[in-house]
Amino acid sequence: MASTPTSQNPQKTNRIGLTVLEYKGGKTTLCAGCGHNAISERIIDAMYEMGIKPEQVIKPSGIGCSSKSPAYFMSRSHSFNGVHGRMPSLATGAVLANHKLIALGVSGDGDTASIGIGQFVHLMRRNLPILYIIEDNGVYGLTKGQFSATADIGSKLKTGVVNDLPAIDTCSLAIMLGATFVGRSFSGDKKQLLTMLKAAIAHKGTVMLDVISPCVTFNDHEGSTKSYKFMKDHDEPITDVNFVPAFEEIEADYEPGEVLDVTMHDGSRLKLRKLEDDYDPTNKAVALKRLAESKERDEILTGVFYVDTKAPNFIEMLNLTEAPLAILPESVVRPGREVLEKCMEELR
Amino acid sequence: MASTPTSQNPQKTNRIGLTVLEYKGGKTTLCAGCGHNAISERIIDAMYEMGIKPEQVIKPSGIGCSSKSPAYFMSRSHSFNGVHGRMPSLATGAVLANHKLIALGVSGDGDTASIGIGQFVHLMRRNLPILYIIEDNGVYGLTKGQFSATADIGSKLKTGVVNDLPAIDTCSLAIMLGATFVGRSFSGDKKQLLTMLKAAIAHKGTVMLDVISPCVTFNDHEGSTKSYKFMKDHDEPITDVNFVPAFEEIEADYEPGEVLDVTMHDGSRLKLRKLEDDYDPTNKAVALKRLAESKERDEILTGVFYVDTKAPNFIEMLNLTEAPLAILPESVVRPGREVLEKCMEELR
Amino acid sequence: MAIGETAVQDLAKESGQKRIVNDLSIQVATVNGSGSQSANTVLLRTIFQMGVPVSGKNLFPSNIAGLPTWYTIRANKNGYIARKKEIDFLIAMNPETAREDVLALAPGSAVLYDEPLNLNTLRQDLTFYPVLYDKLVASVTTDAKLRKLIKNMIYVGVAGQVLGLEVPEIEKAIGKQFAAKKKAAELNINAARVGYEYAASSLTKADPYYVQRMDANRGKIIIDGNSAAALGAMFGGVTVVTWYPITPSSSLCETLIDYLKEYRIGPDGKATFAVVQAEDELAAVGMVIGAGWAGARAMTATSGPGISLMAEFTGLAYYVEVPAVIWDIQRVGPSTGLPTRTSQGDILSNAYLSHGDTKHLLLIPASVSECFDFAIEAFELAERFQTPVFVMSDLDLGMNNWMSDPFEYPEKPISRGKVLSAEDVERLGGFSRYKDVDGDGIGYRTLPGTDHPQAAYFARGSGHNEKGQYSERPDDFERNMARIRKKFETAKQAVPKPVVEDAGNKVGILAYGTTHWAIVESRDQLREEYGVETDYLRVRAFPFTEEIEDFIRRHEVVFVVEQNRDAQMLNLLKIEFPAELSLKLRSIAHIHGLPIDARSVTDEIVGRLEVKPAPAGKAKAAGRAQEQR
């Protein structure tokens, strides 16, 4: 039985002939109502709708309730639930070993912004082809609700403890550091999240999605800025995100100008309708400024903040050969006797 | 004999009656011409001119040529040359143990931006009272010149290797994360660096100074963006920095308006003459935008980018008692018998 | 409550068979997040208040809600408080595991269950007590949100009635549990009463288990090891605490924060301590070392994964000679392993943590009172020897509730070790940080800020001479490392000595930490069931003191019992002691995550000694029996 109910009809098959049930995972052991479960559902929907073969997906993750979630979707994909805060390095190694795979990295706000911020920073710089999802609830769920580094200044724990350190804005960071597809969504916003995930899957570079995902057990109360209620009140979309996969025909367009039409690597198209005319999702400086301002205005911006489909990704920088390194035959990876002889001669 | 020649008259004494020689350190073992040596000289000058008692200064550092430099100035201060990339945590512990001391943290671009970026990020968030100096040469000097994470994209090593990863802008990061005094200078700009150091010493919060400090041995050639020549050509001051210590009487002022006059915690005054009228060193969003733009324009902005003297520092957040924790007497740190009895009673 | 009280008598009378009094284990099988914890604590405290030796162990999963959890309470008149394998009285609240739980029981056990589950159909050889929770709950509250909680307190009442718990004590325990919230207390007392009366009126006592008032607990307290450690740290004068949350150590720091906030705010309303939730364990230990260098009494607490992350910094503190206290609340490794299960698996890695030649001081508490004492002692040793000290607790000790005599106020005044003041430096005309002035290997240090031109030295993790100056000279390096090793030798006179019970028998048992409680019981089993007399030594620290060497020498064979896979303590003993001693050591090492129980130890020892049960319970000879290698 599917771990996570999805909005899909279980009989219907996608373009590669799989039903949504073939994207299911194990039964969730997360709390009922946990935002992470909703994200798992959207991932299943997105992979299903995009017709991605589960065997072609890897799911590296760190440690935390969020990092456990890969066990609850797509059991037919390989998962690696590693150590706390170090998912980026595991993912990097795996993608280098086999760049044909689609890497879906799942992390939490503690896993990424607290212990893991170092590896996060350097992953972003490399523009590694990966979809990096932060299931962001502002607390350490699995260790029972201490503040993480994305907790907003002034936010309160159930215990009454107040956070007086500024939150790390992982989106600003990602944009500044070199990620090429950066956005924020909310586990409760099915449509936006699903659309962003589908576009993200089509992107061949580092996608960083910060998904606000309320922790119903430890951080969904009054005084929390990561609660369902707070999101309902402060969610401020900056772009209206639409996506047309390569395999679908283009539907009626918007008026030119008001929409930024980005053609993704696989030919699919991301259509961003700006909700603020002076905003430009292709300009880092503008994006950074707007995000910085949103803090003062205590609004939580959502949508795709920044996208760049031109920058070379890490695989291209390394000029990797077409076939995955993991399966190169001996004839390719072990030079011949004459090479060793030549090397020896040079050392005589 | 003074490790590092200074511009001061060796006979003259400062306001606490010390000659500049009493701020000297051991003989430098760095390469002749290394930018780090010049920075050491300016630190000596600044501490001398500000009349800081060497015994009141601690010099935590990481590992690298830069991190060695504390051995070459102020031998009368305590130093802790720790492990690579972890100076921030050592410094944090030391400042908590004794917040009366002036902490001068010395690090390199590899020590900070590569292995150390995680601790750097979290130190900035805490606004710990510390003067954090990055002696930034874009390479790992001590391990013979590999690129660090501040190396600009496209810059070349002597070996011809080109860097294709974007540089981490430690100043933008520091501003974004919560540092309250952020600027960049150049080891070759005596006046600007000295003035910024003096102001920094007067600031009671996290000061982050990125000082471009050419590595003459591994990164001072054509194609380097951290060479003396490159700095000469691309140094773009955004603020003209002036500083009036509390113990000096104010000299003639500029016209109001063109100058931002910041009163520091100790009553001294930092005067920033904006070299671009739409720039505002008290506005994060503006600072971040301007720094982001400077990248496109390949100019190296210098000066004080951002300053905030209001934000509470970590010692205030923790509501620490006046006397240093390190020397609190037993009577204060060991509660009485009645307290233990009370605790026992509650457990019966 | 008169009704109740007579009721229990009645029930008691009815039961025909022989009564088993104050010797039973109760297991509450439930799911985490269901709020049964307070109900279980009430059961534990009630028995405790009735003066019967008792212990409670929580077996919980590594998630937040909805997975199987087992809480076992053991009441034993002889004071045995180790885990007991057999469950005598099961309170089956978790439908998911109920079947398996019931099938695992030994014949004669009792089962309290939710009637609709029909568990009684599973076996004939058990006593079943059905409870109609829904009906009973309804009579207590209509508030849906409270149902789960009420249900828990109802089983307390039912079990109370069946086992003969005293109602006033149940009520007192509930009162303590809900001290702050009066209404909640009343509601829960009512729920317990409903369960109690239901049992009196509708159940017939058919199992032999009874709890009856004793007087074994006068003056005693109940506390978990982490809270005890927190208390100790506070009275040890801790000033800087850093931590990064990790099960099972988090509660140590969280409790410490509460205590410090209550008792360590100065008259100026300001804190005489700093607590920092660090970004990770590297930072946590780095802060401790920075603080220790600058003169604070600094500590952190973590578990296996955190220890591994602290490896590099630990080597720095060892070589720069900075005091640091690190609590390792051991859980099951390697890697993430079983985060909510107990082990003694970090002994060897901590003893030699970090690259190069290093050796660290370890303190190994076995009881909550030792957690308190060692929390203080750890600071004393760290500052005296200017080196990291690891306190090796574990999940069983740290997170479970233990009975204990009240802790004793530290009589020894705080000593900061060899620290020179400005006056000292003036008098001495300078000093050499790393010189062995006193022949004990320990140099003198100054604290940053010491107001003297010659007070400063350069602390560095790279090679240095006696003055702390940078040096790559072979002789400087060798001399310095030899001196540091000498400190370790000196420490043998300073660390807590082992606890030894030696009656001159041939067979010795060596154990440490929480394994102790199984040994106490196992030795009685060996004596009473097999007539095997044993001596016992409990290691409490590394480096090993001479008492340990003597003990091994005096015995023909010494069983080293521990909770890990590779016999880590035994390996340490092999390394540290002459080879001829190793000949006598036998390993009993297991790791599965459950606290070790006496029966397993007993069975393994008699197996190795090849002894048969003693008919009259006394076969002294066996003590000398040839043993198997």
Next chain:
Amino acid sequence: MAIGETAVQDLAKESGQKRIVNDLSIQVATVNGSGSQSANTVLLRTIFQMGVPVSGKNLFPSNIAGLPTWYTIRANKNGYIARKKEIDFLIAMNPETAREDVLALAPGSAVLYDEPLNLNTLRQDLTFYPVLYDKLVASVTTDAKLRKLIKNMIYVGVAGQVLGLEVPEIEKAIGKQFAAKKKAAELNINAARVGYEYAASSLTKADPYYVQRMDANRGKIIIDGNSAAALGAMFGGVTVVTWYPITPSSSLCETLIDYLKEYRIGPDGKATFAVVQAEDELAAVGMVIGAGWAGARAMTATSGPGISLMAEFTGLAYYVEVPAVIWDIQRVGPSTGLPTRTSQGDILSNAYLSHGDTKHLLLIPASVSECFDFAIEAFELAERFQTPVFVMSDLDLGMNNWMSDPFEYPEKPISRGKVLSAEDVERLGGFSRYKDVDGDGIGYRTLPGTDHPQAAYFARGSGHNEKGQYSERPDDFERNMARIRKKFETAKQAVPKPVVEDAGNKVGILAYGTTHWAIVESRDQLREEYGVETDYLRVRAFPFTEEIEDFIRRHEVVFVVEQNRDAQMLNLLKIEFPAELSLKLRSIAHIHGLPIDARSVTDEIVGRLEVKPAPAGKAKAAGRAQEQR
């Protein structure tokens, strides 16, 4: 160059005393950054080309320029290439250390020095050769920038003349050194010639040391261990390399990058490898593990501090069972220690790296050819046993130049271990990742991307059952850990066996890694000077194989010689072998950063054996002498 050649004869004739041929050590005392490295290499290669066994060791400081550096070259007809304590021929180029350097010499040694330093006034019992560098340099170049470099090549010429090096070989060596740069080559050849002729015309040979052509080096190569490891890795089929710079490991990866760029670019002009300079060692090893999990042959190289940072991840790889190859080029710890000095100080910490119960495979090369072979073998073992493999090299082996027979092309085809294809999974109808199907403890794995619905498994560092599913069950955990231990047992049949020379003597020596070279020489000293015959075993891997146990059993006493403080290998042996074997082990352990020399070992052994020098050089009896414990 006819002049030169006759000149050397003349000089030779002049010297009265007995000639010492092909048995000397040359030390060049200079400062780093002065470019003397190429001059020293030319000296080394010249001797090498003359067919005389030779070795060169660079003793450099941990900074970039201006600090004292000593380069020692040892030429020895018997092939002894370990460090020799005594310096026979000093080339004093560093004014700062010249005095100390000269005073440290044994009587009879020779000193080449810059005349203005007047070193000749320091002692009467040495031969002094003054050189007027400034004058000579001036005659070669006027370019100030080149002066320093020219000066270096001049001492090559002078020494060449005095020691009798053959000019054509000097020129050939210079040619090779400056292969790319023709002008530089000419300039340097000219400089050498100037020095050579100066010596011929103005110096009088007065020391006994000569180098004379032999034929011991036919076909041999000269290479450093790190380059050899890089070559091996390339032929081992490495596909993912991650690193973070750290002395002395950096050159391994830097050389590997060069080789890969030259020989591993496919016909499509694209790379069949990925090299990443990681942000630190945690990331470096994390990438290796991620890559190993996904099927790459991945490796990283580091030294002590990096190893400590890899502790947590190493435990993950051990428990999740992922292949990973980690080179530890050991330097002197603890902490930063002496970054440019050699040691064997990480043996114990690597063997049990990470919290919880872990045990890792170690390979320990002693020669550059073993660096090559083990680089390949490490991948084979890591993939076969699905576990991390540490290759324990050291600074002396990794960064110094060693003579060697050419490396042999790997005949064994690459084996990826137990990896299931989609077809296999189909045939088997699924699989259990952690099931011991073959009884060797090793399970079967699939690689991500394997195109079969049942190919995937969940890799996790938390408790799991045979299928890799999350499990907290005690029995699952215990069974799994026992199986992992079994892999280690199986590995005893697979790792490189020790190299044993056993002639049935009573005294055995056990050593490993670069300590080997001192042992070879020491055994000859023991035989020739004391008549003490010894047997010898060189450990090459952990786990230990039965040959090691047998060797210890067969001997009365076994000296375990190693370069660390705490006798780490001896401790490992104590842990792994029965106690009765430990009785025979004696430790000879020192650490000061300089490569161990034969004389120190010999002296210590004869001291322990209490033997006196053998008059006629043969006192077999001594071999049986009672030895001291």
